[in-house]
Amino acid sequence: MSKLRVLFCASEVYPFAKSGGLADVAHSLPRALKDECDIEVVMPLYKFIDKEKFNIQKDSMSFSICLRKETFEVTIHRTIFEGVSYIFIASEPLSNKDYLYGTATEGYSDNSLRFSIFNHAIIELLKMKVYDIAHLNDWQSALVPLLLQEHKELETKTLFTIHNLAYQGLFPYDEYANLGIDSHYFTMDALEFYGQINFLKAAIAYANNITTVSPNYAIEILTPEFGVGLEGFLAYHKHKLSGILNGLDSKHFCASTDELIYKPFTNLSEKKENKKAYLKESGLRGINKPLFAFIGRLTEQKGMQLLEDALEAFASSNINITLLGEGDAKFSKAFEALATKHKNIYFEAAYNEALSHKIYASADFLLMPSLFEPCGLNQMISMSYGALPIVHKVGGLKDSVKSYKRFSKTAKSGYGLLFNKANSSAFINAIKEAQKLYEEKRTYNLIAKHNMSVDFSWNKSAKEYLALYKQILGAKHA
Ligand code: ADP
Numbered sequence: 001m002s003k004l005r006v007l008f009c010a011s012e013v014y015p016f017a018k019s020g021g022l023a024d025v026a027h028s029l030p031r032a033l034k035d036e037c038d039i040e041v042v043m044p045l046y047k048f049i050d051k052e053k054f055n056i057q058k059d060s061m062s063f064s065i066c067l068r069k070e071t072f073e074v075t076i077h078r079t080i081f082e083g084v085s086y087i088f089i090a091s092e093p094l095s096n097k098d099y100l101y102g103t104a105t106e107g108y109s110d111n112s113l114r115f116s117i118f119n120h121a122i123i124e125l126l127k128m129k130v131y132d133i134a135h136l137n138d139w140q141s142a143l144v145p146l147l148l149q150e151h152k153e154l155e156t157k158t159l160f161t162i163h164n165l166a167y168q169g170l171f172p173y174d175e176y177a178n179l180g181i182d183s184h185y186f187t188m189d190a191l192e193f194y195g196q197i198n199f200l201k202a203a204i205a206y207a208n209n210i211t212t213v214s215p216n217y218a219i220e221i222l223t224p225e226f227g228v229g230l231e232g233f234l235a236y237h238k239h240k241l242s243g244i245l246n247g248l249d250s251k252h253f254c255a256s257t258d259e260l261i262y263k264p265f266t267n268l269s270e271k272k273e274n275k276k277a278y279l280k281e282s283g284l285r286g287i288n289k290p291l292f293a294f295i296g297r298l299t300e301q302k303g304m305q306l307l308e309d310a311l312e313a314f315a316s317s318n319i320n321i322t323l324l325g326e327g328d329a330k331f332s333k334a335f336e337a338l339a340t341k342h343k344n345i346y347f348e349a350a351y352n353e354a355l356s357h358k359i360y361a362s363a364d365f366l367l368m369p370s371l372f373e374p375c376g377l378n379q380m381i382s383m384s385y386g387a388l389p390i391v392h393k394v395g396g397l398k399d400s401v402k403s404y405k406r407f408s409k410t411a412k413s414g415y416g417l418l419f420n421k422a423n424s425s426a427f428i429n430a431i432k433e434a435q436k437l438y439e440e441k442r443t444y445n446l447i448a449k450h451n452m453s454v455d456f457s458w459n460k461s462a463k464e465y466l467a468l469y470k471q472i473l474g475a476k477h478a
Helices: 021-033 111-128 144-149 173-179 199-206 215-220 231-236 268-282 304-314 329-341 353-360 378-384 395-400 424-439 441-453 459-477
Strands: 004-009 037-044 057-067 070-081 084-090 133-137 157-162 196-198 209-212 241-243 291-295 320-324 345-348 365-368 388-392 401-403 414-419
Touching: 004 021, 004 111, 004 459, 021 037, 021 133, 021 459, 037 111, 057 111, 057 173, 070 111, 084 111, 111 144, 111 173, 133 144, 133 459, 144 157, 144 199, 157 199, 157 459, 173 196, 196 199, 199 231, 209 215, 209 459, 215 241, 215 395, 268 291, 268 320, 268 353, 268 441, 291 353, 304 320, 304 329, 304 424, 320 353, 329 345, 365 378, 365 414, 365 424, 378 388, 378 395, 378 414, 378 441, 388 395, 388 424, 388 441, 395 401, 395 414, 414 424, 414 441, 424 441
Parallel strands: 004 037, 004 133, 037 084, 133 157, 157 209, 209 241, 291 320, 291 365, 320 345, 365 388, 388 414, 401 414
Antiparallel strands: 057 070, 070 084
16 A cells, blocks of 8 residues: 655744744654655745755745735745655745744734745645645644635645644734635634634634644643633534644654763763753752753743742742743843842743753753643653653643652653642642652652653654544545
8 A cells, every 4th residue: 555645734843943842743743754654844935944054955846826916926945854855835925034923022914924825835735746634733834724625626635733722823804815715714614713814713624633732732622711712613623623642853852862962861870960061051059959940932821920939939049940941021031130139040041952952951850830731842851851840730741741649660651740720839839849859869860760761752643643644534544
């Protein structure tokens, strides 16, 4: 039987362009599937992507897309990277910006146009070559299932993955002409959302199947607390909704081979050398004090208010806390002020891949007080680098971190500390509990060592995606 032909569509893919976890998934899932499927990845060719470094070559293929009575020229570019074939879509408004979607405070004013071009370009690719499955990700490629309604000659089936329901691609109705979609789709059961355009709804309505990036998140988004206004619409389509937990790129995040860290390690005493080097670099002091780390976007979602309260509670105490991230100015200012005042707090307001690896390799505990978390990768990265994550029991964090109190050497899961309620006192109590656990050296080491041995790779989840592709295609590929 021939291999499944899959077009994996994403607006960001590591290492070409990354703003968050989607880029990691779009990099590592196709790689995990490439032996089983004939898979190609398509993404926008942003201006800042280093064409030379990645040997991205212009293809002879080009076409134009007509939106709002204007013609947009599209050129196709290609490369092969780590054995995966990549297609890049280049077109003026999509490709001429300094960032992916906008600055930290504001999205670009022509994003509905930019990503409509991306979606229409995907349809052109589906016309040029036969693909069994188009695997779409987040709002930036969510129009494709709807556009396929107008191309019944194409037999491509669609799987849509929601990486974060909070980002829906909402635009005012007066931008409708940017979409190149007939106005009869502007209804409650398709694109309309309280008078606005909602890209995500197009995929929920018309994709053959929908996944979220963890099983628990697939359940949570059916409730008003986590549904971001789409809970009713999702409930209506829930027969095609399920969750598959993200995996880690076990090559990129591998303590024993990681070239970005001070010293690759296979045990906790070698890890200590990384901690020592990091403390020196950051100016933090006390190798025997537990090192707590936060790495991520400084947004409400990531529980930054809880983190700020915890920093105040543990300022000048007997633990070290290091933070790496950029985002809301109100949090970065508050963290900056706390770090300046207290010697046990260090804050780097940056996006820095290499530094993040060094911190994972040094931390004893990772802080993840997310208010909601579709999957989360950091908790898994930290466990594979021999740390214990402290997480709010929500979304994918609940699926991927088991309580250290139920530790079993033979289990396949990783362990950390979970707190139930998203409030500062619960989070602070969890950190105090972690402090105590750290003092019980033998127990702490046993769990940290176990975490390092757990398989967080894509092996299991890639198989689940493959099974789902086959299920979507029905008998033909069963
Ligand atoms: P998100 O909600 O941002 O997608 P995830 O936990 O799914 O969160 O993925 C975050 C990814 O981005 C991880 O690989 C994490 O290490 C990385 N990351 C986040 N912020 C930073 C930063 N400031 N510097 C380096 N890496 C970061």
